[in-house]
Amino acid sequence: MSAGTDPIQPPRSFVQRVMRGAAFTSGGFVLSQGMRFASNLILARLLFPEAFGLMALMAMVLTGLTMLSDTGVPQSIMQNKRGEDPDFLNTAWTLNLMRGVVLWLIACALAWPAAWLYEAPELMWILPLGGLSLVMLGAAPTRVFLAQRHLQLGRIMGIELGSQFVGILAMVTLAWLYQTYWALVAGVLVTGLAKLVMEWTLLTGPRNRLRWEQAAGHELLRFGGWIMLSSAFGFVLLQGDRAILGVFLTVEKLGIYNIAYFLAFFPVLMAHTMMSKLLIPSYREMFAGRDGEHDRKIRRMRMGLTAAVMAMLTIMALIGPALIDLLYDDRYAEAGPIIVMISCAQMFSLVILTYEQAALARGDSRRFFWVVAFRATVQTGCFVTGAALAGLPGALLGQAIAFVLAYPAVAALARHTGVWDKRHDAIFGALAFVPIAAALSLHWDKIAPLLP
Numbered sequence: 001m002s003a004g005t006d007p008i009q010p011p012r013s014f015v016q017r018v019m020r021g022a023a024f025t026s027g028g029f030v031l032s033q034g035m036r037f038a039s040n041l042i043l044a045r046l047l048f049p050e051a052f053g054l055m056a057l058m059a060m061v062l063t064g065l066t067m068l069s070d071t072g073v074p075q076s077i078m079q080n081k082r083g084e085d086p087d088f089l090n091t092a093w094t095l096n097l098m099r100g101v102v103l104w105l106i107a108c109a110l111a112w113p114a115a116w117l118y119e120a121p122e123l124m125w126i127l128p129l130g131g132l133s134l135v136m137l138g139a140a141p142t143r144v145f146l147a148q149r150h151l152q153l154g155r156i157m158g159i160e161l162g163s164q165f166v167g168i169l170a171m172v173t174l175a176w177l178y179q180t181y182w183a184l185v186a187g188v189l190v191t192g193l194a195k196l197v198m199e200w201t202l203l204t205g206p207r208n209r210l211r212w213e214q215a216a217g218h219e220l221l222r223f224g225g226w227i228m229l230s231s232a233f234g235f236v237l238l239q240g241d242r243a244i245l246g247v248f249l250t251v252e253k254l255g256i257y258n259i260a261y262f263l264a265f266f267p268v269l270m271a272h273t274m275m276s277k278l279l280i281p282s283y284r285e286m287f288a289g290r291d292g293e294h295d296r297k298i299r300r301m302r303m304g305l306t307a308a309v310m311a312m313l314t315i316m317a318l319i320g321p322a323l324i325d326l327l328y329d330d331r332y333a334e335a336g337p338i339i340v341m342i343s344c345a346q347m348f349s350l351v352i353l354t355y356e357q358a359a360l361a362r363g364d365s366r367r368f369f370w371v372v373a374f375r376a377t378v379q380t381g382c383f384v385t386g387a388a389l390a391g392l393p394g395a396l397l398g399q400a401i402a403f404v405l406a407y408p409a410v411a412a413l414a415r416h417t418g419v420w421d422k423r424h425d426a427i428f429g430a431l432a433f434v435p436i437a438a439a440l441s442l443h444w445d446k447i448a449p450l451l452p
Helices: 014-046 049-068 073-079 086-117 123-130 132-138 143-149 154-178 182-202 214-248 251-264 266-289 293-327 335-352 356-361 365-417 422-431 433-450
Strands: none
Touching (some): 014 154, 014 266, 049 086, 049 123, 049 132, 049 182, 049 214, 073 086, 073 214, 123 132, 143 154, 154 182, 251 266, 266 335, 293 335, 365 433, 422 433
């Protein structure tokens, strides 16, 4: 096979590719979160809440570095007309690898300031070692993104599940032997190394090498420049709560919040995972077809996805306290009402969840940036104001209000790209009030003690 030949032959039908991709993504996500949940239950008994707080801080810093420097390589390969050109791919891989090394060096430099800010001296050693996972992430072959471009997601999902299983096995074994937070750090490194080895050995396609083609580099950096700015604000959207709460809460309380967040955010995280793998290729084909058929199929897909996620959030909001009482010991009891509040706060986010990917599918990373920046600014202001007025419940209420305030900007972007579905938005925006009212009235006796 020549270097320029695409090794991945997609199925003929667009619908088949989307349905297969959705099945692999959703099924793999459920398995992945199931393994993570099972390991979480075991680790909660072997370790202590502070260990989860330390890992939340490490994950926040490393995720922040990753998002603040996002060059948009996966999105570029998925949407660019040169997305299968070996020179373009090798340039993209070189850019990603250099970025990973630089990020690790920055993680080392941030270790002392982070340890001082969060009063957690353990971060002095956790961040440099955990930061090696960023180098592994940067060395991932572009064959991964080629498979996503063609919605060939089965083997990718198998690699993610396999590497996660290896990492969890190492994590639980070390926690059982030593009862230390270092077991969690080791699990992150083992998972990253196993995934990198599997990607290089199990995926077919052109092998990457160091290469810098000026034209390809210019395209990547032009598109990725706006992606980088967008990801900086995206970090605020997805990780800003822990960055802010890390200052307001003790490491122990942050660990309890992180347990609750993992359970409550599961449905929304699943939707984000499916969006990142399915929607850019789907929108790209919709825009190319121009016959309206793909548009109708994507609208139906959005309806189904939003309904499924809202149903799961409703269940978590109703059973959150009982679930924590059943699965965890008394040290984690506060996680129950926190699950209720997080689930309710996320209800309104479902209305705007899938629109922004359409702009990236059109290659319009500039408008994508402005909308993400606006959302992040509004959410941060509402979150901090709510925290100052009413503690954690006020912060999460502020987050819910921010989703509503950001809707006009997101809807304007959707109208510009031709994917706005006002019927979808009206239906689910109105329906969200029902489970929110039910959950808050049912569990108010547990939420009220968290108010200052």
